[in-house]
Amino acid sequence: xxxxxxxxxLTKVFGxxxxxxxxxxxLEIGSIHGFVGPNGAGKTTMLSIVAGxxxxxxxxxxxxxxxxxxxxxxxxxxxxxxxxxxxVVDLARWPFRKEVDLDAVSxxxxxxxxxDSADRQVGGFSRGxxxxxxxxTALIGKPQLILLDEPCSAxxxxxxREVLNTISQLRGKSTVLFSTHILSDVEDVCDSVTVVNxxxxxxxxxxxxxxxxxxxxxxxxxxxxxxxxxNVE
Amino acid sequence: xxxxxxxLIHLFRSWRGWTLIGFYLxxxxxxxxxxxxIDRAYGNFxxxxxxxxxxxxxxxxxxxxxxxxxxxxxxxxNKDSSIxxxxxxxxxxxxxxxxxxxxxxxxxxxxxxxxxTVIASMxxxxxxxxxxxxxxxxxxxxxxxxxxxxxxxxxxxxxVFRGTVASVLLTLAMFIGVPLIGTTLIxxxxxxxxxxDTPPVExxxxxxxGRTLLWWPAALSxxxxxxxxxxxxxxxxxxxxxGQSFELDAHFRSKPLISTLVSSPILALLAWRRYTRREx
Numbered sequence: 001x002x003x004x005x006x007x008x009x010l011t012k013v014f015g016x017x018x019x020x021x022x023x024x025x026x027l028e029i030g031s032i033h034g035f036v037g038p039n040g041a042g043k044t045t046m047l048s049i050v051a052g053x054x055x056x057x058x059x060x061x062x063x064x065x066x067x068x069x070x071x072x073x074x075x076x077x078x079x080x081x082x083x084x085x086x087x088v089v090d091l092a093r094w095p096f097r098k099e100v101d102l103d104a105v106s107x108x109x110x111x112x113x114x115x116d117s118a119d120r121q122v123g124g125f126s127r128g129x130x131x132x133x134x135x136x137t138a139l140i141g142k143p144q145l146i147l148l149d150e151p152c153s154a155x156x157x158x159x160x161r162e163v164l165n166t167i168s169q170l171r172g173k174s175t176v177l178f179s180t181h182i183l184s185d186v187e188d189v190c191d192s193v194t195v196v197n198x199x200x201x202x203x204x205x206x207x208x209x210x211x212x213x214x215x216x217x218x219x220x221x222x223x224x225x226x227x228x229x230x231n232v233e
Numbered sequence: 234x235x236x237x238x239x240x241l242i243h244l245f246r247s248w249r250g251w252t253l254i255g256f257y258l259x260x261x262x263x264x265x266x267x268x269x270x271i272d273r274a275y276g277n278f279x280x281x282x283x284x285x286x287x288x289x290x291x292x293x294x295x296x297x298x299x300x301x302x303x304x305x306x307x308x309x310x311n312k313d314s315s316i317x318x319x320x321x322x323x324x325x326x327x328x329x330x331x332x333x334x335x336x337x338x339x340x341x342x343x344x345x346x347x348x349x350t351v352i353a354s355m356x357x358x359x360x361x362x363x364x365x366x367x368x369x370x371x372x373x374x375x376x377x378x379x380x381x382x383x384x385x386x387x388x389x390x391x392x393v394f395r396g397t398v399a400s401v402l403l404t405l406a407m408f409i410g411v412p413l414i415g416t417t418l419i420x421x422x423x424x425x426x427x428x429x430d431t432p433p434v435e436x437x438x439x440x441x442x443g444r445t446l447l448w449w450p451a452a453l454s455x456x457x458x459x460x461x462x463x464x465x466x467x468x469x470x471x472x473x474x475x476g477q478s479f480e481l482d483a484h485f486r487s488k489p490l491i492s493t494l495v496s497s498p499i500l501a502l503l504a505w506r507r508y509t510r511r512e513x
Contacts, residue, residue: 137317
């Protein structure tokens with residue numbers, strides 16, 4: 001089975017800044033892949049290019065799934081404030097309306113913990129609620145490739161756990177690429193990980209395969225990698 | 234839920250749609266009320282003049298419409314909600330839905346107010362000099378053609394900037410600024426040439442700037458004058474509109490008609506190019 005997504009030497013240059021510098025990545029179908037790096041490492045840029053919202057400077061992107069079967073959830077999802085949460089999710093269902101029926105809207109809202117607020121206008125939602133709603137809109141169409149940009153950044157600890165559980169349950173059903181700078185999230189739910197800094201991949205492989213000394217935690221190993229190769233203070 | 238419903242919700246769950254309805258309704262009511270006062274004071278107020286008043290007052294509604302449409306077309310100003318749209322719908326779907334809701338909505342409101350004013354003014358004012366339907370229909374046709382230019386220009390100005398405020402300001406600058414600057418330049422030119430005594434109706438024939446401005450596509454809107462042509466005006470061969478007299482000539486705005494037909498597709502294509510190439 002071909003990989004869901006292959007990035008080869010993906011490069012994006014903004015003026016003199018290399019946001020992505022010959023980045024390589026292979027996503028196996030049904031896997032959950034973490035994309036880890038500090039702020040400004042190029043995580044959002046990479047996701048935007050894959051989603052077609054930004055143009056690459058050079059490199060190749062190969063999809064093993066139909067392009068319309070990919071969905072992106074931005075790090076600070078926002079919606080039309082006058083729509084209710086139910087209407088937003090229903091609107092997100094529109095491109096998949098032949099495969100996904102209306103009942104799925106309530107179901108996904110329940111999954112992300114927003115069923116009680118389903119008929120409230122989203123203009124009054126907190127950032128955490130919008131992030132949950134963003135996840136619901138990304139998942140409603142059951143896309144084959146889901147790009148999540150820091151999906152837990154605005155959530156409280158309970159919300160974070162719920163969202164991570166939801167992501168874990170996607171294993172085998174969809175391919176998930178999620179960027180984060182919360183290292184424990186990656187260790188909890190990901191099969192593989194790419195560590196990036198300054199647009200360059202410092203490590204790409206399984207979570208357990210990251211080079212670490214005996215007794216060293218995953219978090220310390222990633223920090224060590226960033227500090228030694230990535231000029232992170 | 235689809236894009237059509239979303240846009241209608243955007244219009245009618247907020248001040249936007251109701252304000253537009255309010256402005257056109259108010260324009261109609263004000264035209265009739267002012268007409269009643271003028272009729273009481275001077276008598277013989279004709280229903281055609283009530284329609285002229287309606288069209289003058291409804292300019293405010295048109296400006297509000299411009300602001301609402303341009304801010305809606307500047308959907309990239311909110312990057313995150315734009316991502317929601319762009320990752321689920323094509324650019325063609327997004328833009329066409331907006332235009333196919335807002336533009337007919339505005340035209341329906343304008344002509345509803347127009348018909349309301351016609352009915353009220355026929356009941357209340359002097360109808361001895363009736364409107365000429367063939368001229369009215371010609372005016373409606375030219376007015377609808379001019380919509381192409383407005384739509385293209387709004388698309389273009391919205392595509393130039395990502396921000397809503399800048400897009401709205403640029404659009405208003407184009408619609409209000411060009412005639413204002415043009416009139417100022419005509420005045421300066423006539424002063425320099427010692428022709429300041431020229432009556433305003435002749436400016437567009439005497440002034441070089443005036444002649445050039447006739448190619449400005451928005452000048453096609455002057456064809457609104459045909460919406461109030463009466464029998465006596467047909468007989469005299471002159472029409473009076475906004476206090477000015479023109480020769481009644483079906484081709485009197487042929488230059489902006491040509492420039493509208495040429496410039497509208499170009500502006501629309503440039504806008505399309507900018508929208509589809511914009512990174513967010």
